[in-house]
Structure formats: C-alpha cells, structure tokens
Amino acid sequence: MxxxxxxxxxFCWGVERAIEIAREYATQGKRPVFTDGPLIHNSQMMERLEAEGIREVGDYLSQTSLEFGLTDAEKQRAVMVVRAHGISPERRGYLKQLGMKFRDATCPDVGSIAGRIKLHARKGYTTVIFGDPKHPEVIGLMGYTEGRGHVISTEKDIDFLPPLEDKICMVSQSTMFTFDFERLAQYLRQRYPGALVFNTICxxxxxxxxxxxxxxxxxxxxxxxxxxxxxxxxxxxxxxxxxxxxxxxxxxxxxxxxxxxxxxxxxxxxxxxxxxxxxxxxxxxxxxxxx
Ligand code: SF4
Structure with missing residues (x-):
C-alpha cells in the first residue's frame, strides 16, 4: 500500500512551544510541573508527559481544587503552566495567587485573538465568537469581552442573539472551519451591516x-x-x-x-x-x- x-x-508550533515550556522545568525532576487542564488533547502524549513529572490538574470545567495541600516549601519549587488554549484574566489571577511560579504557555495565536477582543471590548464593542462554548479556548476568550460576549456556532444562534447595538466584533476560535466561519460572518453582516469581522482561524x-x-x-x-x-x-x-x-x-x-x-x-x-x-x-x- x-x-x-x-x-x-x-504538532503545531503552539503545542510544541507549550510542551517545551513545561519540559524546561520538569527535565530530570528539576521542578514539579502542574498544567491547568491537559497540556494537549492527546492521552498517549499526556501519559508520556506525566512520566516526566508534568501533571495535569483541573481546569475551568472541573471541580478540582488547585490548592493541592502543598506545603509552602513545595509550592516554591512547583511551576504552574498555562496550556496553549489560554485562560481568562480571572483564571490568570486565580492561578497566580496559588503561590507557585507561573508560566504562561498560551499560544501566541490565541493571545492575539484575546488581544483583539480586549481592544474592541474597551471601545464598547460586543464580541461574537464563532466556536464551541465548552472549549477551554472559548471559555478563556469570553473572559476578555467585558461581559458582552456571545458564542455562536450556527445561523440559529445568530437569530437568537439578544438585541445588540451596532458595535459588534466577530472572531473565531482558532480551530474552526474557514468556510463555516465565512458563511456565518456573511449571515451576521446581513443582520448587523456594521459588524467588524476578523477571521482568527490560525x-x-x-x-x-x-x-x-x-x-x-x-x-x-x-x-x-x-x-x-x-x-x-x-x-x-x-x-x-x-x-x-x-x-x-x-x-x-x-x-x-x-x-x-x-x-x-x-x-x-x-x-x-x-x-x-x-x-x-x-x-x-x-x-x-x-x-
Ligand atoms: S492556535 Fe493554532 S497554532 Fe496555536 S495551539 Fe491552537 S492550533 Fe496550534
């Protein structure tokens, strides 16, 4: 055959980068590394990383307490790594106050979507995110919308948006289909002709x-x-x-x-x-x- x-x-470059960052601290048992949710969505690779001392702990969707019961001395050695999907500003604040070293391995492509949302939210825009509302990247991005964010994945979701002012900015979760994004962007523009549309698929x-x-x-x-x-x-x-x-x-x-x-x-x-x-x-x- x-x-x-x-x-x-x-591997994309964002995932490779996140793994490198986590490994940088874990190599040869240098420091215990915790990641906020699975570093990548691949169980075989996660098993390998766990054997190297990189341990996944719960993210937004889990009820796990990240306090771990570590002593102050243990916390001083431990590192908390944010995975490529990124996190919301609130989550960042929470992880930082845990008392461990904090390393942000958010993919720069996701960081740039967050930056775009933040910039427009500050100017009073409402954000429409094309994506999966349960995906950690989307949950994180919603945190930058200043409470004016909506997640859509179909035309019906656009029909059911509450009445919005004219200032609307649309972005996409980084891993969506380009043709679905374009179709929904066109549909959104029919309803809100002034909408700013940014194709943020990486x-x-x-x-x-x-x-x-x-x-x-x-x-x-x-x-x-x-x-x-x-x-x-x-x-x-x-x-x-x-x-x-x-x-x-x-x-x-x-x-x-x-x-x-x-x-x-x-x-x-x-x-x-x-x-x-x-x-x-x-x-x-x-x-x-x-x-
Ligand atoms: S945004 Fe793209 S490059 Fe970055 S981690 Fe996700 S899939 Fe990879």
Whole structure:
C-alpha cells in the first residue's frame, strides 16, 4: 500500500512551544510541573508527559481544587503552566495567587485573538465568537469581552442573539472551519451591516485543513486521521475528509487500524491533528506501509 503523509500532520508550533515550556522545568525532576487542564488533547502524549513529572490538574470545567495541600516549601519549587488554549484574566489571577511560579504557555495565536477582543471590548464593542462554548479556548476568550460576549456556532444562534447595538466584533476560535466561519460572518453582516469581522482561524489549522484537499488531489482513496477523540482540530479534520466524500478512518493509535478494511485501498492518505505527537503518526504510517 502506498502511504501519503500530509506535510502538516502532527504538532503545531503552539503545542510544541507549550510542551517545551513545561519540559524546561520538569527535565530530570528539576521542578514539579502542574498544567491547568491537559497540556494537549492527546492521552498517549499526556501519559508520556506525566512520566516526566508534568501533571495535569483541573481546569475551568472541573471541580478540582488547585490548592493541592502543598506545603509552602513545595509550592516554591512547583511551576504552574498555562496550556496553549489560554485562560481568562480571572483564571490568570486565580492561578497566580496559588503561590507557585507561573508560566504562561498560551499560544501566541490565541493571545492575539484575546488581544483583539480586549481592544474592541474597551471601545464598547460586543464580541461574537464563532466556536464551541465548552472549549477551554472559548471559555478563556469570553473572559476578555467585558461581559458582552456571545458564542455562536450556527445561523440559529445568530437569530437568537439578544438585541445588540451596532458595535459588534466577530472572531473565531482558532480551530474552526474557514468556510463555516465565512458563511456565518456573511449571515451576521446581513443582520448587523456594521459588524467588524476578523477571521482568527490560525495558520496551523488552515494548513492542516488545506492539506486534506492536497491528499485527495494526490490520489488518496481513503484518509486515516490520527489524533485524540477530544481534540477539536482532529475531529474537524475527520469531518473535512468526510465532506470530500472520501472514506475516513479516525484512530487514536496504530493499534486501532483495521488492516483488513484498509487493505482494499492502494493509496492511503495520513493526516493528524495539531495535538498528535510524531511517534503516533510514524507508527501508523509504518503499519500501513507494511500492509
Ligand atoms: S492550533 Fe493554532 S492556535 Fe491552537 S495551539 Fe496550534 S497554532 Fe496555536
């Protein structure tokens, strides 16, 4: 079987950067590292990081207390790392007062969305965020809207927005589909012609999405998408493959590959979400190539 691996498959720069920051403190047991929620949405990689002394603790969506019962001396050694998805200003304040060293590994692309929201909120704008209201990035971004933020994911959500003044600014969660964003931005503009629209889908997401189309052009008869089932961008890649009317096989690891089914194809494309480590992609490609 011929295997074509998407050029962009795997870690984006924001995820790589967050892992590097956490590892910088954990290497050789230098300091205990806690991350505010999973550093990345990939359980295999999280297991590796845990073995290196990088421990995930609860985020907004959990009830876990971050006080941990650490002594003052232990706190002085520990480091709290904010993951690539970013956090709200309130969460930042909370984490900082825990008494540990604080390192912000928010992806600069997410930081720039937050900055845009903050700037416009200060000028009195209402923010409309295209995204998943339960995604940590969106929860964090909402914290910059000065209480005037709304999350939408469909036209219906726009229909149900409360009456808004003219000053509206629309942004996107970084990992959404470009064509969905453009469709909803057009719909929002019909209702609010003065709305400012910023397409804040990040470069890494766009690249991964367009590489799916490249795989199809290169003759892939089916595409294997590798990555966590909780990873927003991986799930979107799988949906995009299905939109291309190509058979899609979303797996977390090579062990899940059904070689009997996949054996019917001569050319198979492989891609992976921005939170999928290279070793999982290598394993899957090697297994497929040997079929
Ligand atoms: S997907 Fe985009 S915004 Fe998210 S961490 Fe990667 S580069 Fe940053």
């Amino acid at each position: 011929k295997v074509i691996r998407a050029r962009s498959a795997g 470069g890494a997401t766009r690249e991964r999405q367009s590489d799916v189309l490249v795989l199809a052009k290169q003759g892939a008869e089916a595409i294997v998408v590798i990555g966590g089932r909780h990873s927003a961008n991986t799930v979107k890649l799988a949906a995009l493959v299905e939109k291309q009317k190509l058979p899609c096989y979303h797996v977390e690891t090579a062990a899940e590959l059904d070689l009997e089914q996949l054996g019917q194809y001569k050319v198979i494309g492989v891609t992976a979400g921005a939170s999928t480590p290279g070793f999982l992609i290598d394993e899957a490609c090697e297994k497929l190539a040997s079929t």
